[in-house]
Amino acid sequence: MxxxxxxxxxxxxxxxxxxxxxxxxxxxxxxxxxxxxxxxxxxxxxxxxxxxxxxxxxxxxxxxxxRELALHEFAHMARYEEGHPSHVQSTEEALFLALAGRSVERRKLSQCYQIANHMKDIYADDITLDIGPTGKLVDFMESSLAAALAETPPPAPGEWTHETASADPEITAVNAAFALALLERHGAIEEEHRLYDLADAAAADAPGVSLSRFKQHFRSLVEDPGESEYRKALVEVTREYTLSGGTRAAD
Missing domain, CATH: 3.30.160 (Double Stranded RNA Binding Domain)
Structure with missing residues (x-):
């Protein structure tokens, strides 16, 4: 190499x-x-x-x-060279299938791409967590989620949700689900870790997003999916996210 x-x-x-x-x-x-x-x-x-x-x-x-960031990107390259569906299939095609006939606001559409990247990251980090130390990654995910929560202002009186350009509660909850799923997938986190409390706080900020369901989506991704199997998984998680928290007309 x-x-x-x-x-x-x-x-x-x-x-x-x-x-x-x-x-x-x-x-x-x-x-x-x-x-x-x-x-x-x-x-x-x-x-x-x-x-x-x-x-x-x-x-x-x-x-x-x-070093950990470089290893993560090298793992993406390895997945690409092996032709893993998560890294060679068209994300745009899967999102088109998931969202056909629906009106989705621009904010959520861009976040669907972020979720698709999470699925790629799961498969890349199946490599990195298999061969590299996990301590720094756990600390990084904890600090990143804590920072996102700190950037989210409290809701206005009478409001269930709140949105800012810096920290959208809905995608923050999905990001928390991704972090837990990845670490649980590799047994890299203890049950009493602070990340669980932070994830619960993120879920409370986004009551329309099911932390447990998104965690299950990410954690249950099969190691070596076929093309149609992977596309189906991406379509399912995209549809669930676009329906979470209600929908609005596209910008």
Missing amino acids: DVHVRGSGAVEPFLAARDLLETEYDLELPVIVKIREDPDERTMAGHYDDRHELLVSRRAATSAMA
Whole structure:
């Protein structure tokens, strides 16, 4: 597995992630890592005929999670090369099937793509949690959910739900379900962990979203699905989300 790091920054996290991946997996195509100044996009991976590319902000490349983030993206590349349905099927096609004949607001549509990415992440992290340490990931998910909850203002009097550009309660609840599902899937979290309390708080902020149902959607994804099986799972979770909390006309 060839990894080439371009830009000003340490190469060690990426080489360490490569070494971890190579204990169980390999990539046929080389990986070009490009470190850039833009801090807004933590990581972004692209796949081409002759290479994979990983764009990483300098902030992410120098963070305590740099190796884990790189390993996560390398795992996505491994899933892509093996032709896993979650990584080669068209997300747009599945969402079209799920939403045909329905009017969905732009906010929820963009969040459906985020949910589809969660499903990809489940399969990528089946690799990372199998070969790498889990402690940092658990701490990262806990801090991320806590931050999202802190950004969500209390509801106005008489209102059940509230929305902000920074922290939408409905997708925050789904994100909590994803975190628990992933960690439970690999036995990486204890029953009394604080993440469960944070997830309950997220669920309370979004009473129209079933934390348990979305957790079951993510946790029960089969390891090696066929194309139609994976498409069906994505269609089901998309339909459930667009119906949660009520629906409104598209923007």
